[in-house]
Amino acid sequence: MASYSSHSSILSPSHQPHHPTKFLPFKVTCTTTTTSNQQTTLPQTTKKSALNFSAKYVPFNSISTNTPTDESYSLDEIIYRSNSGGLLDVQHDLEALKQYDGKYWKSLFDSRVGKTTWPYGSGVWSKKEWVLPEIDDDDIISAFEGNSNLFWAERFGKKFLGMNDLWVKHCGISHTGSFKDLGMTVLVSQVNRLRKLKRPLVGVGCASTGDTSAALSAYCAAADIPSIVFLPANKISMAQLVQPIANGAFVISIDTDFDGCMKLIREVTSELPIYLANSLNSLRLEGQKTAAIEILQQFDWEVPDWVIIPGGNLGNIYAFYKGFKMCQEMGLVDRIPRLVCAQAANANPLYMYYKSGWTNFQPVKANTTFASAIQIGDPVSIDRAVYALKNSNGIVEEATEEELMDATALADSTGMFICPHTGVALTALMKLRNNGVIAPTERTVVVSTAHGLKFTQSKIEYHSKEIKDMACQFANPPVEVKAEFGSVMCVLNNYLKSKS
């Protein structure tokens, strides 16, 4: 044991006892002082927090226009907008973080991956110092989200795009089946802290196209905090609707679209002690940004050339930018990838804005799309998205319903099982490959944002060719056969002939 203390660096491998994961309760509280084993990781971390790592809210436009401001707020305040009504952003004290070099941070983050040590085994909280540096570990509500599979899409890349270095970051293989878990663990943890600080918060509310409400309800249920969700009636999938219901949220189904729900919840939360959990809330982006850091980490801190992200309310395109940029500023990497935001053609205000050369932004009335989580016509984070794209030499693409469903079917045919939003991102990739913008050898990451199992209805409709005005050219419907040896042999022989 003594040998551990002789190299008691936080960077040395953890000698934590390993608890079998299946017995791991939702929340584990670690004792930090008992054995010398644990000193190889934890006390130093505590010391780091004491080194005044901190973060605060500042107006987003002070960042985007690079103008210093006196306006800032503690993260313990309940505030969503700046004085002038603009967006806020969480700003970290980078000078404090820079007391440690890039090598240090890489090793620290790498040393925490996949451990059971509360809360660092989470892909989000393994970057705690860069997320919410001041929160107590005991106040964190986590489902050990993140650490999602960065999948080498070998067959899809080679077969359809002539690419050998294509990757799909499966963020949707997650606690509630979408990447919204990454941000929600941060928001609900902070709300948990605020309630302990006796701030007047009775519950947390959101308007949602489905995934946000699922994540909010799950994390609130784990924390025993009431959650209230506003959902557009008949516009989300059954799987998404059942999640908040099962997790005990107060579900209000409203006969409007997402933009209508968003407007209502903003009015309601200004009157009632309900904390607003929409991505207007910049806390969530701090969790979402860890997916970008994680991508770099999974490539051993090599920077991919392109990252493609489906966008609706547009917080995430900025969150990814922010994660990459922070790694560059802190010296973990020396550049950032070019970002592509992919929109459904039926809800494409950012695409139209981009096409106008950023001269004319017009909210649109979002039409129905299979990519229902991005069916948003008036994105709250439009300014964040434009900033992210301009500073990453970014591109915006769009996908029609037929394109996104075909791309989804093609991806599934190579062994994936992706959601329609990922189909939007893959369509963008196919277009940019076909017009030569993305070269065959360039390392490209497509961010898959939700689990395909949340969107089985759209797949069923596609494969049974039930979609109006769509050829469904890659449909693979089941063959109906009589319960009779001859008939079964006949269809099988035909099938085998087609394969040989």
Ligand SMILES: *Cc1c(COP(=O)(O)O)cnc(C)c1O
């Ligand atoms: C929320 C969400 C998005 C888009 O994120 P924005 O920040 O709203 O642009 C994409 N896909 C899925 C599945 C989502 O839930």
